[in-house]
Amino acid sequence: MEASQGSCHTEWGWYVSAQQPEDSAAEESRLLLSNELHRQGSSGVSFGFSVFNLMNAIVGSGILGLAYVMANTGILGFSFLLLTVALVASYSVHLLLSMCIQTAVTSYEDLGFFAFGLPGKVMVAGTIIIQNIGAMSSYLLIIKTELPAAISEFLTEDYSGYWYLDGQTLLIIICVGIVFPLALLPKIGFLGYTSSLSFFFMVFFALVSAYAVPTMAFSFLCHTSILPIYCELQSPSKRRMQNVTNTAIAISFLIYFIAAVFGYLTFYDKVESELLQGYSKYLPHDIVVMTVKLCILFAVLLTVPLIHFPARKALTMVFFSNFPFSWIRHSLITLALNIIIVLLAIYVPDIRSVFGVVGASTSTCLIFVFPGLFYLKLSTEDFLSWKKLGAFVLFISGILVGNFTLALVIFDWIKK
Template identity: 75%
Template sequence: MEAPWGVINVEPGWYVSSQQPEPAEAEAEAEAEAEELSPLLSNELHRQGSPGVSYSFSVFNLMHAIMGSGILGLAYVMAHTGILGFSFLLLIVALLASFSIHLLLSMCIQTAVTSYEDLGLFAFGLSGKVVVAGTIITQNIGAMSSYLLIIKTELPTAISEFLSGDHSGSWYLNGQTLLIIICVVIVFPLALLPKIGFLGYTSSLSFFFMVFFALVIVIKKWSIPCPLTLNCIEHYFQISNATDDCKPKLFHFSKESAYAIPTMAFSFLCHTSVLPIYCELQRSSRKRMQNVSNIAIVFSFLIYFISALFGYLTFYGKVTSDILQDYSKYLPHDVVVRTVKLCILFAVLLTVPLIHFPARKALMMMFFSNFPFSWIHHFLITLAVNIIIVLLAIYVPDIKHVFGVVGSSTSTCLIFVFPGLFYLKLSREDFLSWKKLGAFILLIFGILVGNFSLALIIFNWINNK
């Protein structure tokens, strides 16, 4: 099958048309070609009258795409892997995520396309494009529904903590009602924006909320004694049986450890947003975008590790899959905890419109690829996605199920499997080159970890039932 080198223009500013390039025969030629082809992206932006998005806003947008509800479940993961086990796994996932972004950018330069879906088209034809688009849609819908599930669960509690008196039965304390209102008033209008770069301001605000959240977790570690106690009607009830429960474990494995790598993969997945951000980056080049990705991953890693470590050292084995619920239980009247809860909920909420972009793009490429950009299609698909994620948020019982299933299936495919597989297919480098060997390792790691984790999670579900 002859590769279709023309690229379809679906949404303004995201795709560029090009002629078939000559693939690099060696690493040096590939590097030279990368620097020559990257300006095509900038030229297209200027041709459409857009100066592009600044370097700092691009970093904030990518960090915003990385950091979301996953930060709330990492302390739970540490409790079931141990401090050293968690540190090793988190570092491996972060490094592999950065390397897979490097492969994606390299392939985009070689093929002169700027779409994850079109990489699947180049590698395996129409079936490859459909599989990638379907995976992106499933992943992003799962991610957005997990964010809204947190909003539905935590926002009524956060509001009630600022109120005095009995307000039970009020509409503003009903999670489903608040969820629908927020999606109509905030999520849907932001998701309708035509370009992902417009969310730079909300992304920077969300990042500082995440930093505030991590700092509060560090500070409040000394406000909750261990063994853990609950204050109920001015009487303290010890719920931790022994001081052994207050000793951190360096390595620990249980059936819940099956959620570790899927949750981490879920937490570092930003690959569906990398290429749209790359298209809108000022003076775009592969090296410049790789630096954006590296900075975003490093800062996200630090915030993830700090919040997970001190969250675990606060609650130890009693930490739940949503650490906000733990703070509500043990520090119900703390003003700082109440404030940071609202901040993290707002940060998680603002992530939803950002994830809308790649999901909508994948849907438009699947169903309207032969049509010019239409605001009607743009509006209807955004509305349909919004309705689906609200329904899922209403009916999904536990956030760890979203982390586990989505993380072990679609997240591992988008971070590990697809970049490695596509690079092995598209690159003409020798198989013993470091990139191709790395791509092969990435592919095998993703297949093994994804299938093993998903099998364990399903096995746990069957046993629990």
Template identity: 55%
Template structure:
């Protein structure tokens, strides 16, 4: 019975309009015509996409709220998440119209081979930068996290070496997951990653009532701050929540939010492996993923801000370390955040490997040799960058600000304007044009901010 339904869907898919006589007959796409009849479940796809969305950026959103205000932050977060969902809608619409199922193929359709190479290189640069920065975080933070659990005064032990820990987690965790041939297999680890982030948000809410305002001053922190004469007295701490804040630091908010919702390199691979892969079904996956991520982001940012107010740190967990040293719950959250970042690396690796294979081997059948070789080489490059580049987050700051903005806003809008048959004055074309303008604005803004920050530091 299922086979008859699929075959009839394929035949109906050759027309311009799908049959909408039955509510259960979802909009057919060319992906069905390629014989994809069974794949990842809806829930598994949601978890994979959420894992691609949420990363270590969640630690900086409370700082963004402190520099924009509660209402300002909420409006901007809603705007960016809505635009992210709309850009995904444009990508899925193009896939439906053209029968193409990869970001690179859409680039080739829009701008010939130059477009394909541009998109593939952008994906590779963006994802290598993201993976390397995540590995850098693991190398820097994991030894201290383990040490806080062990609570020993011994020095020189192996688990205090970040490089050794990085190699161990890469070989034992990242490599086996990255070698999986299908992205749908990562649904189980992605669900773990999401629940780790959810637990982080819950702890931020709970700890709101553990740190009073004005902020307390422990003895160690008091000594350091008194020596440097930079600490403002606790009696003068600002304990009033601001609804709107405008300052030079407010400009960091939109780029931070934009990068926090970047998942577009994983959209089409997840779409290809989705069970009953229709445009509407995949759009529902994206909408659910973005909505849940929005809620987790908003709750963690709000209660993190209401805990520290104007004194919130750019990395939220550092504030808890200062005022709740060796707190078991905070230490556990730090470990879980690191595990969530670790489990995100294989998911980011998948589209990067796919882009490399498309660049060098083209649209060939699956080969374990090229699959394993590209996996090993990409992970080796990522580990080497994380180990030997001392300031990797700044190095990839410029690259990330440009490539992330292109993948999130600019490319979907440009491709839609180039490929779609819509009239230039239609709502779709106007929306795509606005998306391109917004993306160029955000990209230039974030790039200027990074360059100015470097100039001030030098």
């Protein structure tokens, strides 16, 4: 099992706890988790870098035109929807952390195992793998299509045909030189530096969007990164990790809102779904617009290595959970994931539609369905307790929203 992100228990330890009386097992689980987290977190990642890593996972979860959404829903409607998504994400993370304390695990996959045995573990791992491969491929597709256009705007003459304007060539160079080395890092906390850089790119993007227009990630899916970050946090505790989560979600919400408002106030009803393309029409070769484009591309690029971690961990836990950490296996899995996402970004012509279907199903499961379902299964509280009722509402809402969204995506896909 991967050393940096492995669960903080063994399946045998779980079995023994499961055979004990309920109160005793819960207390022992809390002690086991506390001892292991403090051992791992004694020289772990600081609060600030943990926030940056989590924000990078949030902001990089999917690219949509926020101002375009605001133009179609209105400022009040957009504000309500954005706030609702943020609160739901925070609550589902709260449920995940509560289950970690109860079960003494710090892995989403092991929560599935604890709730439904091996099928639950495989179900969660498979969902994480599909969702993360889809997300990484989509980000690389953005880089492949937008980076050559951004570079060409800095050039005064036509350099068509040169390697630095070929999307596939740039994509391979970037993946070999940046994505693969960063994804090889053994601990997710090491990416705190690159995540902080990505965060400042996004802040710059939001602050100048009254002039340079934002297209920003409209998603709060960070759940696959929550537990690895929790496991490496300095002085780890449920309260401290919840504070990390609330801080990251609150700042991300603020960035989203500022970006959407300024973008909407720039174009009003002329807002395009791809807002950067709109600015290219009205302000071609403008230095601020071109700089912002590069910032967004770098922010997206620095998110890809972060998404490697939960995808690699899921593969490791399904196929190599009983093996000790190996750098050879670690490197080969990272290389295989890198090759898959590069090939998808290069050869699938309409990957956004394909993974729109995947994302509509897997993202909903990870945010709504799994946290609610697992809490209903594992919690010993009365069903009429507030937490369990909240988990039930989360579970049912996830099924309804997921099916409705998936139907819309498939209908739009078929129509096109």
